Amino acid sequence: MISTCYNTLMKKIYLAPLEGVTDSIYRNTFMKYYGGVDKVYTPFISPNSTYKFTTREFKDIDPDKNDPYITVPQIITNNSEHFLWAVNEISKLGFKEINFNLGCPSGTVVAKKKGSGLLFYPEELDKLLYEVFQHIDGKCNISIKTRLGKHEPDEFYEILDIYNKYPISELTIHPRIQSDFYREPIRNEFFEYAIEHSKAPVVFNGEIKTVSDILEFEDSHDTVNAIMIGRGLIANPELALWYKTNDEKDSYDTSKFKDFHNSLLEQYINVLSGDKPVLHRMKEFWAYWQVNFPDQEKTIKKIRKSNKLIEYKDLVTAMLK
C-alpha cells in the first residue's frame, strides 16, 4: 500500500473511472509516476446472468495488478442478484469498497435501464438497493456514483431520499442529468442541496481541471471531504500531486511525462497485439494530453493520424525530446 503524509485538512482526491482510459495499466503507471490520489476507480464491470467476469473484466480487477486498499471496482447493473454475486466475488478478491454506477449517460446503457437510465425508475432503484443491502452482510462498503436524474434535475430530490434509506459509504455526485452528457454546465445548486441533505458523505465530481479549481471548491465546501477528478487529471497527471504538495507549477515536467508515456506504451505493446490496438489506446490519451502542447498542433495531428507504431514513436520522441 502506498502511504504518503499530506495535510489532513486537504480534500481527498479520487481518480475517476474512464472506460477506455483508466484501465489497470494506466492506474498503476499513474500511481508509480505521479499519484497524489487517495483512491482510483475502475471503469464499470457489468455482472450478468452468466455469473462470470469476462477475461477483460477480470484482468482489470485482478488483485495481483491492483492495490485493494486504493482501488475501487465499479459495477453497473439493474439486477440485485447480479449485484450481490459481483459483491461476493469482488470482496473475495480483497477489495474493501465497490462502487455502483448510476451515472453513465450512454444511450445503449440507458436503454437497458442501467447507469443514469435507472434513475428514471425510482421504485426499481429503491427495490434493488433494498435487496442488495438486505443481503450484503457487511462484506464490503458500497458507494454510489450518480447523476441528478435522467430528464430533469428535480428528479434528484426523490433519488436522494432513496439513497438516504441505505448505508451508502460515499455518494459521488456528478451534478448533471443524463441528457447533459459531459457538456452542459454543472448544476451546482443540486450539489449544495446534497451537502445539506445526504446522509452519506458526498464527493464532488465535475470539470475540475486546475489547482485553482480545487482551491476554489475547497474554500466554499469545508464539509466535503473528497473530489473525484477525471479528464482534468488525465490531461495533467501532476494535478493531484501539485495540490497535495502545495506546489502548483506553470507547466508539467516533460521528462517525467516522457517516462510515463514510454512506460504506458511499452506495456500496451506487451499486452495488445499489432500496431492498431496500441495506437488506438495511445491516441485516446492524446485526446486529453494535447492541451499541454498548445504550440505542437501539427505534430499532435500527425500523432492522431499515425497508422504505424514506428511513425508514432518517431513523432512522440521528436516532440518530447
Ligand SMILES: Cc1cc2nc3c(=O)[nH]c(=O)nc-3n(C[C@H](O)[C@H](O)[C@H](O)COP(=O)(O)O)c2cc1C
Ligand atoms: C470516455 C469516458 C469514459 C467514462 N467512463 C466511465 C465509467 O466507466 N464509469 C463512470 O462512473 N464514469 C465514467 N465516466 C465519467 C467520469 O468518471 C466523470 O464522471 C466525468 O468525466 C466527469 O468528471 P470530470 O469533469 O472530472 O472529467 C467516463 C467519462 C468519459 C469522458
